[in-house]
Amino acid sequence: VLPIACGPPGSLEAEWLQLQFAARRVKKEYWCLCQGASLGCCGATGEVRHPLLTREVEESVFRTEVSTLGRPAHTAYEVLRRHESPDVTGEEIILLK
Structure with a gap:
């Protein structure tokens, strides 16, 4: 699954998604x-x-x-x-x- 923010850079959606990764709330599998x-x-x-x-x-x-x-x-x-x-x-x- 590839998460995509439905908003331009700096939008609430993009910021929320970036915060999930920054807070390590996302499990990544490679x-x-x-x-x-x-x-x-x-x-x-x-x-x-x-x-x-x-x-x-x-x-x-x-x-x-x-x-x-x-x-x-x-x-x-x-x-x-x-x-x-x-x-x-x-x-x-x-x-x-």
Whole structure:
């Protein structure tokens, strides 16, 4: 589900939606297709807790990275699918939720 504010920037609707995210009242769920070392078998879970800093690298282009100057972040994940990497020995293609 992608929430959309039915109003222009600065409107009551847009401000309300932004406040929901700022107050962390919204549960976000992401799916990630990545490649790397195994994170376990399907159904395995884990979590990552590192502060994240988002900075503008050029006009309207942002980069988020782990930084002690960043805001606290917590991501819980579950391994949905995993396959041997076809091009890198010892790595997997992993679908996470």
